[in-house]
Amino acid sequence: xxxxxxxxxxxPRLGTYxxxxxxxxxxxxxxxLISEQLALSDRxxxxxxxxxxxxxxxxxxxxxxxxEPLGYFAAGRRVPAGYTGLILAMCAMGxxxxxxxxxxxxFIGFDALVxxxxxxxxxxxxxxxxxxxxxxxxxxxxPSYLGRRFESKGLRLAAAMVAAVPTLLVLSAELxxxxxxxxxxxxFSHSAxxxxxxxxxxxxxAPGGKRGFTWCGVAQAIATLLALCIVAAxxxxxxxxxxxxxxxxxxxxxxxxxxxxxxxxQLLAAWPLQFDLPGEGLHALAKPYTSPFGAIGTVGFTIxxxxxxxxxxxxxxxxxxxAATPGVYEARKSLGWATVFFGLTMLTxxxxxxxxxxxxxxxxxxxxxxALPVWLTEVVGAGLASFDQNASGFTFDSLxxxxxxxxxxxxxxxxxxxxxxxxLMTGMIGAAMLGxxxxxxxxAAILSEDVVQGLSWNEEANRNRVxxxxxxxxxxxxxxxxxxxxxPTDPLRLVLWAFALTGASxxxxxxxxxxxxxLTKTGxxxxxxxxxxxxxxxxxxxxxxxxxxPSAIAGIxxxxxxxxxxxxxxxxxxxxxxxxxxxxxxxxVPGGEIIYDRxxxxxxxxxxxxx
Amino acid sequence: MIERKERKPxxxxxxxxxxxxxxxxxxxxxxxxLYAEELNRSRxxxxxxxxxxxxxxxxxxxxxxxxxxxxRQNAIDHWHGAHEDT
Numbered sequence: 001x002x003x004x005x006x007x008x009x010x011x012p013r014l015g016t017y018x019x020x021x022x023x024x025x026x027x028x029x030x031x032x033l034i035s036e037q038l039a040l041s042d043r044x045x046x047x048x049x050x051x052x053x054x055x056x057x058x059x060x061x062x063x064x065x066x067x068e069p070l071g072y073f074a075a076g077r078r079v080p081a082g083y084t085g086l087i088l089a090m091c092a093m094g095x096x097x098x099x100x101x102x103x104x105x106x107f108i109g110f111d112a113l114v115x116x117x118x119x120x121x122x123x124x125x126x127x128x129x130x131x132x133x134x135x136x137x138x139x140x141x142x143p144s145y146l147g148r149r150f151e152s153k154g155l156r157l158a159a160a161m162v163a164a165v166p167t168l169l170v171l172s173a174e175l176x177x178x179x180x181x182x183x184x185x186x187x188f189s190h191s192a193x194x195x196x197x198x199x200x201x202x203x204x205x206a207p208g209g210k211r212g213f214t215w216c217g218v219a220q221a222i223a224t225l226l227a228l229c230i231v232a233a234x235x236x237x238x239x240x241x242x243x244x245x246x247x248x249x250x251x252x253x254x255x256x257x258x259x260x261x262x263x264x265x266q267l268l269a270a271w272p273l274q275f276d277l278p279g280e281g282l283h284a285l286a287k288p289y290t291s292p293f294g295a296i297g298t299v300g301f302t303i304x305x306x307x308x309x310x311x312x313x314x315x316x317x318x319x320x321x322x323a324a325t326p327g328v329y330e331a332r333k334s335l336g337w338a339t340v341f342f343g344l345t346m347l348t349x350x351x352x353x354x355x356x357x358x359x360x361x362x363x364x365x366x367x368x369x370x371a372l373p374v375w376l377t378e379v380v381g382a383g384l385a386s387f388d389q390n391a392s393g394f395t396f397d398s399l400x401x402x403x404x405x406x407x408x409x410x411x412x413x414x415x416x417x418x419x420x421x422x423x424l425m426t427g428m429i430g431a432a433m434l435g436x437x438x439x440x441x442x443x444a445a446i447l448s449e450d451v452v453q454g455l456s457w458n459e460e461a462n463r464n465r466v467x468x469x470x471x472x473x474x475x476x477x478x479x480x481x482x483x484x485x486x487x488p489t490d491p492l493r494l495v496l497w498a499f500a501l502t503g504a505s506x507x508x509x510x511x512x513x514x515x516x517x518x519l520t521k522t523g524x525x526x527x528x529x530x531x532x533x534x535x536x537x538x539x540x541x542x543x544x545x546x547x548x549x550p551s552a553i554a555g556i557x558x559x560x561x562x563x564x565x566x567x568x569x570x571x572x573x574x575x576x577x578x579x580x581x582x583x584x585x586x587x588x589v590p591g592g593e594i595i596y597d598r599x600x601x602x603x604x605x606x607x608x609x610x611x
Numbered sequence: 612m613i614e615r616k617e618r619k620p621x622x623x624x625x626x627x628x629x630x631x632x633x634x635x636x637x638x639x640x641x642x643x644x645l646y647a648e649e650l651n652r653s654r655x656x657x658x659x660x661x662x663x664x665x666x667x668x669x670x671x672x673x674x675x676x677x678x679x680x681x682x683r684q685n686a687i688d689h690w691h692g693a694h695e696d697t
Contacts, residue, residue, distance in 0.1 A: 120673040127677050250657025290662040292647040332681040343670035589693045
């Protein structure tokens with residue numbers, strides 16, 4: 001393996017390439033905007049905005065195809081910190097936190113901050129506890145890390161099973177939500193669009209694996225951010241005269257505080273353990289925007305935040321990203337960038353929710369005379385909201401909004417040309433594809449590396465290894481698509497379950513494997529399985545009503561269980577080998593060789609001697 | 612490459628640095644939202660203060676925590692000779 005010097009080289013033209021992509025994307029937007037004014041048919045515009053970006057992503061994915069395992073599984077370990085941070089942040093959000101998250105902020109205001117606080121804390125946890133050490137180790141997947149760290153094939157297989165479940169849940173959530181956004185954009189049927197999106201994801205990432213996902217993902221992230229920022233900034237200029245929605249929606253919030261209560265929105269104090277994030281479908285506004293703890297209780301808020309943080313920090317589709325950075329320092333820095341992008345995007349999402357709420361408040365405070373306002377007719381016509389025609393006037397009860405449609409109702413409410421809305425949908429489809437690519441690539445790597453070849457550490461001939469992973473990308477995407485079609489579930493809830501499952505099973509074991517050197521392989525194995533089992537049981541029990549804790553946060557019961565069992569078993573069964581101690585000692589020091597490569601070379605030598 | 616006898620002091624230093632960055636952050640994360648109601652009575656930039664601190668404020672706190680941690684930890688690495696050899 002002779003890549004150490006060459007592999008650290010970062011492509012100096014990255015900025016140029018993505019500058020070109022961003023201008024292409026902006027040009028597509030301007031062109032469609034002009035065409036709309038020139039009265040080009042609406043159908044063609046929608047199709048152009050749906051297919052254009054998909055083709056761009058596929059071209060990028062195809063042009064970074066690779067045969068080298070290092071490129072295929074770790075993007076050549078040469079993705080700079082800024083780009084890694086961008087992808088980390090956007091993958092952690094996916095389209096779920098953007099589309100469903102806007103709805104959550106719109107309906108429950110302050111309480112939805114649990115998503116933002118949890119995500120930010122997740123990156124902080126990851127930066128301090130896991131990321132630099134994982135990068136020093138340099139494994140391609142989380143199960144490979146655990147298997148090599150404890151020299152145990154059983155642990156590797158078990159970890160692969162445990163990691164595959166939440167990854168598949170997120171994959172299905174992202175495909176489902178992406179398809180329902182695409183339904184709004186194109187008007188095709190939902191199941192056809194799930195298939196199209198799954199195919200597009202496979203086409204974009206199968207040739208290049210993690211490398212393809214990296215550069216495609218950066219393009220998708222840029223598309224998402226551009227779409228969100230253009231719309232939010234334009235509305236901010238209209239409403240507040242400044243294009244910085246994140247900072248200037250303050251006076252609007254004050255207006256909400258002043259008037260919402262007068263118009264009949266009351267805060268009903270929540271039960272401490274309550275955790276009512278709005279589900280799919282139409283809802284009416286239920287609580288004043290800034291008052292805390294009306295839908296989510298105090299304890300639920302704290303636990304939910306910690307759960308999302310633990311899940312984000314150890315997610316098997318996020319953590320291996322840092323292994324693609326050129327070094328340990330870059331890995332640390334990338335988490336700083338992830339915090340920046342995540343925070344700014346979520347602040348934009350809150351401002352979108354506030355703008356939308358302001359339009360609704362204006363409506364409620366106005367007298368109903370004659371026909372409905374134009375924007376409300378359009379929003380209702382587009383299926384983003386409903387209005388009770390029998391109501392005597394506009395009240396918070398008579399107006400119902402679709403949770404996953406709030407984001408797309410904003411450009412209509414602001415009276416912008418239709419293309420703004422379509423463009424926003426294109427961006428969100430990009431976000432869904434980004435989330436789906438991240439999970440499908442990780443799932444494929446886990447299945448092909450840790451399950452199929454998990455019983456031997458001998459790496460097969462390079463070509464086979466990459467081709468095997470390619471097949472598994474297709475299989476993973478197919479499984480995700482099938483799950484979406486057969487068992488459609490609320491994406492936000494799926495993502496929260498996934499975070500609960502990883503936070504309960506992988507987070508304690510990964511954390512202890514670095515910070516507590518006496519952890520043994522039996523301890524890690526039992527702890528991980530106990531955490532996963534407890535979390536899964538708790539979720540099922542609470543779904544069936546046997547456990548009086550909301551299912552979104554019930555899974556986190558597994559975290560303390562996993563930690564306790566891992567530590568107890570490790571204290572009783574002492575079997576830490578010299579090799580384990582050496583590895584953990586090396587993980588803790590940033591300098592020196594990448595441990596995974598060294599181990600692989602050592603095993604190769606051993607095999608050669610034997611044969 | 613780090614010297615053998617430097618490993619222990621290096622890891623002790625690292626551990627304390629991690630706790631010193633992590634515990635205050637965790638405390639803020641848990642306590643800040645609980646006082647939002649009271650803080651909401653005053654305002655800043657037009658935002659009710661509790662909401663502003665939980666959204667914008669927490670973002671800045673997370674950013675400062677990561678940035679200062681990365682900066683300190685890199686300094687610790689260099690101090691003990693544990694840094695990457697680039």
